[in-house]
């Protein structure tokens with residue numbers, strides 16, 4: 001009995017301590033929208049596979065931190081401030097790799113993956129995260145016939161120490177950028193100007209082939225690659241790499257405000273009119289092959305991973321207004337930049 005009482009007491013203490021913790025959290029967020037104190041942009045690249053993040057809280061004082069990984073090429077960067085964990089898809093190791101407690105590390109620290117996945121993939125690109133699930137878009141041709149467009153999503157589950165392959169989903173178009181909106185996975189149709197959605201994507205738990213729930217032409221785009229969605233103001237942004245062979249000046253991005261309503265209003269196979277979007281493109285933008293995008297809705301800033309222009313850049317644009325041939329407000333060289341992810345903490 002004594003032991004049982006001790007256990008009860010211990011449990012109660014734990015409940016109290018959790019309750020106190022919750023209270024102090026509530027106090028901290030008593031202000032409905034607390035100002036984030038720090039904004040960081042995490043990036044990957046295909047030049048050396050290292051992880052670089054920029055503290056972009058103050059554009060007049062951007063600091064850069066690079067963490068040295070054993071990968072030599074990587075894509076699909078993601079950061080979770082709760083665990084202070086950064087994740088990328090290694091294109092040299094063909095697996096997921098994540099690194100914990102990274103914020104205290106100084107620049108040029110060599111890091112070792114704390115959470116690692118099996119080497120299942122062939123050509124991993126963008127990642128999309130939902131809870132402990134990580135989806136990776138792999139743009140290798142699936143059936144060995146490059147004349148038939150196809151692609152594959154690898155669905156991994158994390159247990160905190162490793163990523164286990166749950167299932168793969170093959171689709172009938174080339175894949176690259178992906179993002180979740182709730183339970184729905186939005187995917188660009190690479191080599192084309194379309195956007196696809198898979199409703200309740202994670203309900204598909206076995207290895208299977210799947211058709212998109214809906215595909216829509218995004219008018220004005222030549223060849224899309226990257227996309228991002230900000231749920232706080234309902235804005236979707238998609239990149240346009242134009243001709244992949246022109247790496248210098250034919251890229252751009254489209255801002256689609258009130259995205260869900262506009263996308264819902266277009267039927268399957270229909271066209272989202274360019275007049276409902278804002279396009280940024282032109283020689284001033286330094287965009288040739290903008291492969292990924294992130295968005296800070298609170299400041300209206302678009303961040304771009306530019307793979308080609310000048311060998312690779314991280315660009316930022318604000319005061320986008322009606323778009324056009326805007327000059328970037330931030331232009332940092334990053335060789336073969338491949339992906340960006342914004343974190344506000």
Ligand SMILES: [Ca+2]
Nearest residue numbers: 143145146148
């Ligand atoms: Ca094929």
Ligand SMILES: [Ca+2]
Nearest residue numbers: 241243246288
């Ligand atoms: Ca191009």
Ligand SMILES: [Ca+2]
Nearest residue numbers: 292339340341
């Ligand atoms: Ca991204």
